[in-house]
Amino acid sequence: MSESVIKCKKDLSVTVAGVKFPNPVIAASGTYGFGQDYTDLYPLNILGGISCKGTTINPKDGNPAPRIAETPAGMLNSVGLQNPGVDVFISEHLPKAKRDGNIIIANIAGATLDDYRAVAEKLEDTDVDMIELNISCPNVKQGGASWGITCDGAATVTKAVRAVTKKPLMVKLTPNVTNITEIAKAAEAEGADCLSLINTLLGMRIDIKTRRPILKNNVGGFSGPAVFPVAVRMVWQVANAVGIDVVGLGGITTAEDAVEMMMAGAKAVQVGTAIFTDPYAPVKIIKGLERYMEENNLNSLEEIVGTVRPW
Numbered sequence: 001m002s003e004s005v006i007k008c009k010k011d012l013s014v015t016v017a018g019v020k021f022p023n024p025v026i027a028a029s030g031t032y033g034f035g036q037d038y039t040d041l042y043p044l045n046i047l048g049g050i051s052c053k054g055t056t057i058n059p060k061d062g063n064p065a066p067r068i069a070e071t072p073a074g075m076l077n078s079v080g081l082q083n084p085g086v087d088v089f090i091s092e093h094l095p096k097a098k099r100d101g102n103i104i105i106a107n108i109a110g111a112t113l114d115d116y117r118a119v120a121e122k123l124e125d126t127d128v129d130m131i132e133l134n135i136s137c138p139n140v141k142q143g144g145a146s147w148g149i150t151c152d153g154a155a156t157v158t159k160a161v162r163a164v165t166k167k168p169l170m171v172k173l174t175p176n177v178t179n180i181t182e183i184a185k186a187a188e189a190e191g192a193d194c195l196s197l198i199n200t201l202l203g204m205r206i207d208i209k210t211r212r213p214i215l216k217n218n219v220g221g222f223s224g225p226a227v228f229p230v231a232v233r234m235v236w237q238v239a240n241a242v243g244i245d246v247v248g249l250g251g252i253t254t255a256e257d258a259v260e261m262m263m264a265g266a267k268a269v270q271v272g273t274a275i276f277t278d279p280y281a282p283v284k285i286i287k288g289l290e291r292y293m294e295e296n297n298l299n300s301l302e303e304i305v306g307t308v309r310p311w
């Protein structure tokens with residue numbers, strides 16, 4: 001890759017929960033492995049940051065296949081948090097991910113409060129820059145989204161993790177709720193430094209020949225461009241309801257999408273499903289944001305955050 005692609009002329013940096021990212025484009029958890037999956041394509045430090053694959057206290061095999069299904073303008077997944085466990089993440093994956101100075105976000109999950117606490121405690125003395133508290137995964141039978149669908153659940157798990165870590169704490173919210181702003185405020189009240197949203201919507205596809213769901217788990221997380229308007233709406237609502245930073249995700253494919261999400265109130269964005277069809281998508285978005293800054297005479301991308309003007 002040419003040097004002109006790697007280095008931007010504009011300062012695209014943003015600060016989220018006190019952490020300075022070189023640009024606002026973060027690889028979303030579950031789509032970028034542990035930071036080494038794309039090293040043969042481009043230097044990982046071109047990205048704003050990497051939210052690593054969801055990590056639990058013990059290794060998980062995930063759900064049985066089939067666990068991926070295509071949909072119009074998106075995909076369903078029911079991977080189920082397959083990961084090698086936090087000890088392997090710390091000993092093997094994290095040193096490689098941090099090698100080039102990348103901003104690394106550890107996405108953590110659990111079935112119980114003790115699980116969440118244990119993972120956060122193990123990460124406390126590591127080089128992880130931020131913890132993303134996953135209380136919104138729809139593909140596990142215990143824990144996961146069950147913590148994020150009520151105010152009490154979100155508050156309880158946020159408080160438990162906040163008590164054992166001083167690292168910046170991002171709480172990832174599920175869209176599968178009736179009032180996302182109240183849940184966002186509950187997480188904020190118990191110590192969240194920032195919020196990321198949205199995680200996947202819950203969806204289903206059926207094989208009309210077998211009359212069985214395509215996914216062995218029956219249902220799965222729906223992501224991709226089709227969910228983008230929902231994500232923009234929820235980011236706008238949450239950004240106007242809380243006093244902490246918001247990171248927007250859900251169907252972002254282009255630089256224009258990223259700008260729209262930032263105008264809705266996001267300080268940074270995460271790109272996920274787009275990477276599966278085009279692994280260069282985050283790089284293209286970064287370059288597109290630089291062009292947007294040049295065309296609009298911006299000194300900082302933070303100038304556009306929350307600038308949407310509702311009728």
